């Protein structure tokens with residue numbers, strides 16, 4: 001028994017450790033272009049994994065996830081531009097603002113549940129986009145808001161490591177949540193809301209909590225993204241972005257821990273190849289995601305290895 | 315001293331159909347009360363009102379003299395009323411261990427640390443006879459095991475009152491005996507009040523202190539088992555659907 005347990009622990013620690021070591025290498029051999037693709041992929045890993053936390057683990061399909069990344073990006077960008085707040089502090093403020101607005105939106109619309117949540121979050125995204133586009137005195141509208149970067153000397157390798165560290169941090173938090181008692185209540189709500197409520201779980205609170213945490217994570221990802229691009233545009237909180245994140249989670253495998261990670265790298269890399277034929281990749285991915293949702297609801301991870309998936313979360 | 319649970323004039327309609335019509339009832343502490351009646355009589359609906367799944371159109375519900383008529387299911391559960399479902403609803407994609415742990419987490423007094431909660435879950439699973447099923451997903455259980463799991467989950471909330479909706483259905487005679495022993499232990503050792511719905515007449519008559527009979531949404535009779543058995547009106551109500 002001891003041996004088996006040790007082997008299990010070795011696997012649990014060993015595999016992620018191996019990945020982390022491998023993850024340190026890219027700046028040593030990748031071109032600047034592919035390093036950029038990796039950085040963007042890491043941004044999507046944060047987005048898709050945190051969206052998975054609400055959609056995959058509590059069953060709430062929110063369309064406001066890109067909007068919350070935009071809130072994080074603009075909040076951080078605006079305090080940097082107007083008040084000279086350094087980016088590292090700015091992204092924390094952005095995360096906080098996204099959390100607060102997530103809490104507010106969650107409080108208002110989660111009671112409605114199901115399709116109403118999806119519709120309200122869709123509406124929220126649109127309203128946010130309109131505000132950002134029109135309030136160009138603050139946001140510079142479609143021109144984009146120029147913001148400072150993290151490092152005085154621009155280096156893609158530095159950004160790569162920064163994104164890597166924050167992504168790993170977020171993934172650890174998500175893994176911890178999913179395996180905690182809080183995560184258990186998330187899954188209970190997803191499995192059967194009435195049974196969960198009848199077992200003493202305040203299901204509305206659980207769902208608002210999941211929504212708030214997830215929104216805060218999107219805000220953090222968005223803040224980082226903005227200071228990497230150094231130009232924040234309404235594309236960040238756009239619905240196109242939202243559907244890309246959704247497709248990454250669905251195609252990778254919703255409700256699994258690794259699914260959205262794999263989906264993000266695969267789709268972001270693929271879009272680099274497809275992009276030369278025009279901006280049809282989101283549409284294409286959307287269609288693939290629809291087909292997956294219908295025929296392979298557990299996504300790539302469900303197809304590749306049921307067993308492997310099970311060891312992380314069952 | 316008042317009743318532990320008291321319902322007054324409970325009425326509930328679904329569209330044009332009145333499932334419950336002005337039902338009065340009460341449960342005293344420590345009792346085992348059976349609820350019987352033909353299919354569609356409104357038994358499950360009464361459980362749904364008591365557990366907060368639905369709210370009555372009119373009438374009032376009290377628990378320890380506190381008005382609980384419009385509380386939500388989780389609030390009622392936390393006050394000390396837990397239930398099982400006639401059509402079982404375990405958390406299918408979660409293990410037996412996790413299913414039961416949810417009941418503890420929901421509690422106001424989830425005393426102690428993680429380890430103590432683990433021990434508590436194991437004790438409960440053993441108690442309902444699922445000791446060797448800890449890591450099995452609920453969807454892989456047999457129907458009878460699912461019912462036991464619901465019982466463990468309900469007990470994990472440490473209720474004062476346990477509502478059991480047809481837990482004996484589908485059991486063979488020896489399993490019924492086991493289940494009856496379990497219910498007796500729940501009353502004597504865990505000091506819970508049991509309110510249960512059953513179609514297995516022999517069992518419910520033998521194990522209940524008091525029987526309430528519903529027919530077409532109305533309480534038509536209430537009393538000790540012997541009185542009920544001898545009451546013709548009740549037998550009539552049953553004749554309509556007997557030899558099923």
Ligand SMILES: Nc1ncnc2c1ncn2[C@@H]1O[C@H](COP(=O)(O)OP(=O)(O)O)[C@@H](O)[C@H]1O
Nearest residue numbers: 328331333351352353354355356357358359360
């Ligand atoms: N959620 C519901 N929606 C519509 N009708 C319902 C619902 N629940 C129960 N009913 C109806 O109310 C009546 C009583 O049902 P129920 O309480 O389940 O009966 P019992 O448990 O005694 O067999 C039935 O006619 C049933 O069809």
Ligand SMILES: [Mg+2]
Nearest residue numbers: 357358359400
């Ligand atoms: Mg019933």
